[in-house]
Amino acid sequence: MNIRTLCLGILFFDDVTGYEIKKLAAEGRFNHFIEASYGSIYPTLNRLTDEGLLVWREETQDGKPSRKVYSITDRGRDALFATLHEETRPDIFKSEFLFVCLYSAYLETDTLKKLVSTQVHRLREGLERLQSAAQQCSHPGSQFAIGYGVALHKAAIDYVNENKHLLENSPEIWPDVAAQ
Amino acid sequence: MNIRTLCLGILFFDDVTGYEIKKLAAEGRFNHFIEASYGSIYPTLNRLTDEGLLVWREETQDGKPSRKVYSITDRGRDALFATLHEETRPDIFKSEFLFVCLYSAYLETDTLKKLVSTQVHRLREGLERLQSAAQQCSHPGSQFAIGYGVALHKAAIDYVNENKHLLENSPEIWPDVAAQ
DNA sequence: GTTCACATGTAACAGGTTACATGATTGG
DNA sequence: CCAATCATGTAACCTGTTACATGTGAAC
The missing domain is CATH 1.10.287 (Helix Hairpins)
Structure with a gap:
């Protein structure tokens, strides 16, 4: 499962920032079978935006830095579901x-x-x-x-x-x- | 667990070829928690040999191509056990x-x-x-x-x-x- | 005659991670 | 004042895979 699909998959459920994607991958419903670092998330979000699969808006908050909240587009949803219909690769376990x-x-x-x-x-x-x-x-x-x-x-x-x-x-x- | 340590670990138990290391990783006692391709195994074996952690001998067989059988050296065993004493990283599961x-x-x-x-x-x-x-x-x-x-x-x-x-x-x- | 199992290797590429760089604000 | 949390991003690096290249001999 690549970071690209992870980002689309999380943004299918919610509008979030890159920062939150990392948190959700580490703590949310994805926490036990996926991982991601900022160094892969941020470039991926930019690339998905360039491709028209995501859009973002800037949200200013008081007391915190402003943030880029991403939303998935219709084309993004299509891309996600195309991936979901591909044959899954076997699980990976390393210990x-x-x-x-x-x-x-x-x-x-x-x-x-x-x-x-x-x-x-x-x-x-x-x-x-x-x-x-x-x-x-x-x-x-x-x-x-x-x-x-x-x-x-x-x-x-x-x-x-x-x-x-x-x-x-x-x-x-x-x-x-x-x-x- | 990197390929380097996998090679040392397999060669600790037996003298084998690069070809067999792949088989053992896919079918033997390592099969469920590790993976390796030829593209990583062969260069790793050469590097470990250069570093003095392995030695090899050529074995000619009739009916099959000749093969390079690797053995672990004392320094190789030391390197393996140094790694075994490091703190393990958490298991990785991807699904x-x-x-x-x-x-x-x-x-x-x-x-x-x-x-x-x-x-x-x-x-x-x-x-x-x-x-x-x-x-x-x-x-x-x-x-x-x-x-x-x-x-x-x-x-x-x-x-x-x-x-x-x-x-x-x-x-x-x-x-x-x-x-x- | 062609497919399979044995056997070794390289080079280009992919897909990450790590470390660095920056900066605001809050709480101890 | 320092650490932690929030927040975004880049660049260098690492590790490994995929695809290619090559060749033997056996079995069908």
Whole structure:
């Protein structure tokens, strides 16, 4: 999913600024399956505007800098839906955590304990973000997508808690540690 | 997880060729959380060799082209373990499937049915790949990592099967479809 | 005879990120 | 006064993919 489609997709729901797109991607209904930086968002918004898929208006606010609020155009909606009808590419999952786990038999108990606790902590944070996003979006597609994330986060937390002993006791390497 | 570390990580377990690294990343114990193309693997192997982290030998085989079999050096192992001790970056999950789901209320029933069946099909394939990898790797770290993937794939399949009605019936848009 | 699996590699390109640059206003 | 939040943007860089280029031998 590229930044271009993300911008169109967010602007389909709401008129927002580049700044807010980053927030929504990090915290809103998109939070668990997409990411974006300012360095990609702002140039993309300008390009989409040049192409006539977006328009913007300047909004002055007191107490805050003025901002460029973008809206999607009819042509923008068409472009979005053309993309939505293309065949989806497979999901991408990358995990440094699991990579390190492969070498658990060769790592110190402290390293492994920290690795696991960091992962569980991140999963719990992710779960909380999802649950707070779920309260803000009532419409069915978003509920489905957030529910998917919740289900996977819960499954991951449960799995790690039930199986972390496979990592942390390494009888081949530290029999004394395993014995305690 | 970059290709450099992937190469070192695979070569820690076995002496292999660039061609096999791609296969292992796609089918072996790494299959669900990493990806790599030849265009990144071959230049990386050459660079790691220049840096003294790998060595290679030519193996002639009858019936097949000769091949360059790489081995990790002591310095390569050191570099790998230095990386394994760095703080892991959070997992990355990207899903065009979930993105499209957000717009379910605006998509045709056929499009949604195909979307869901493609996703379930891919998840089942992924699950099979994981289960066949599990049979090949007995050591604890790999079992943990593969088990994590299995747990998440199963959770995803269950979630989609139990909740796809949220996507496919869109009463706001097609009341007649919802009524049947 | 042509397709498949094996095998290695390059070059152009795409799609990002990171760090930098700027600046207003609020709250501690 | 300093940090944080809001707000926009650029430029250099990095990492990796795609497409191309090449070649062997087996199986059908």
